[in-house]
Amino acid sequence: MNAPDDLPARSRVVHDRLAAAGVDSAIVVLPDSARTAALAAAAIGCEVGAIGNSLVLVADGEPVLVMTSGAHRVDFGILARSIGADAVAMAPADVVREATGQAIGGVAPVGHPTRLRTYLDEDLRGFAQVWTAGGTPHTVMPLTFAQLESLTGGETIRVA
Numbered sequence: 001m002n003a004p005d006d007l008p009a010r011s012r013v014v015h016d017r018l019a020a021a022g023v024d025s026a027i028v029v030l031p032d033s034a035r036t037a038a039l040a041a042a043a044i045g046c047e048v049g050a051i052g053n054s055l056v057l058v059a060d061g062e063p064v065l066v067m068t069s070g071a072h073r074v075d076f077g078i079l080a081r082s083i084g085a086d087a088v089a090m091a092p093a094d095v096v097r098e099a100t101g102q103a104i105g106g107v108a109p110v111g112h113p114t115r116l117r118t119y120l121d122e123d124l125r126g127f128a129q130v131w132t133a134g135g136t137p138h139t140v141m142p143l144t145f146a147q148l149e150s151l152t153g154g155e156t157i158r159v160a
Contacts, residue, residue, distance in 0.1 A: 004016070006029070007027055007029065007134075007135075007139065008029075008135065008136045008138070008139065010101065010102050010106070010108075010111070010135035010136050011027050011029075011108075011134045011135040011136055011139045012135075013101070013111040013135060014027060014108040014110055014111035014134050014135040014139075014141070015027055015134075016111075017110040017111045017151075018110065018141075018151070021110075021150070021151055023143070023147050023150075023151060025141045025142055025143055025147070026141065026142070027134040027135075027139050027140070027141045028044075028134070028139065028140050028141065029138055029139050030043045030138050030139065030140060031043075031138075032138070033105065033137045033138055034105075034133070034137060034138065034140055035104075035105030035106075035137045036070075036105075037051040037053055037070025037071075038070070040070070040131060040133075040140060041070060041131075043140075044131055044140060046129070046131060047071070047127070048070045048071050049069045049070060049071030049123065049126070049127065050069075050070070050127040050129060050130055050131055051069070051070030051130075051131050051132075052067045052068070052069070052070070052109070052121075052124055052130040052131060052132040052143075052148065053067070053068045053069070053070050054066075054067055054107035054108065054109055054132060054133055055067075055068060055074060055090070055107075056090075056091040056095065056096040056099055056100060056104075056107060056116075057074075057079075057088055057089065057090060057091055058088070058089050058090075058091045058095065059080070059083060059085040059087070059088045059117075060085045060086055060087055060088075062117070063091055063095055063096075063099040063116060064083070064116060064117045064118070064119065065099075065100075065107070065109070065112075065116040065117070065118040065119070065152070065154075066079065066118075066119045066121070066159060067109055067118065067119070067120045067121060067124065067130075067132070067148065067152070067154060068121040068123075068124075068159050068160075069121050069123040069124050071123065072123070072159075072160040073160065074159045074160060075159065075160050076088045076089070078158060078159060078160060079119075079157075079159050082119070082157040082158055082159065083119060083155075083157065099112065099113075099114075099116060100112045100113075100116070101113050102133075102135050102136070103136070103137065105133070105137040106133045106134070106135055106136040106137040106138070106139065107133055107135075108132060108133050108134055108135045108141070109132050109143075109148060109151060109152050109154075110151050110152065111135055115153070118152040118153060118154035118155070119154055119155050119156075119157050119159070120145075120148060120149060120152070120154040120155065120156045120157070121156075121157070121158075121159045121160070122156050122157060122158055122159075123159075123160075124145055124148070125145050125156070127145070128144070129142040129143070129144065130142070130143050130144070130145055130148055131143075132148070
């Protein structure tokens with residue numbers, strides 16, 4: 001486990017949010033980028049489906065966070081119906097950075113300047129551990145689905 005001082009600045013913010021919530025999870029610094037679910041799964045040694053991709057999307061003009069299993073892609077039509085939105089699209093990089101304080105490929109489920117409306121892929125429930133980004137493309141952390149749900153206040157929905 002990395003001490004907070006050994007973590008990148010954005011990951012220290014995530015660490016502090018975890019600690020404040022009473023969640024004991026080690027943020028792991030990977031030697032290479034884990035910008036994709038396949039890269040993260042290979043680096044960690046877990047199933048691709050256990051990777052919780054953090055996608056920042058724009059739903060009816062508002063940024064939202066969707067935590068989806070790395071085993072599939074989000075179906076925007078299904079997602080829009082699940083959250084009651086007329087239109088859903090990927091957020092541009094500047095919107096992701098502004099909404100989360102983090103870069104695409106490293107967005108953690110917590111540690112954002114303001115709380116984002118969050119949705120959790122129901123398929124993530126099937127894994128004992130869900131690995132999410134830890135605030136940078138080089139950091140990851142394991143959480144249980146219950147921890148992910150508690151930390152984000154996310155609503156569990158179907159996304160694919």
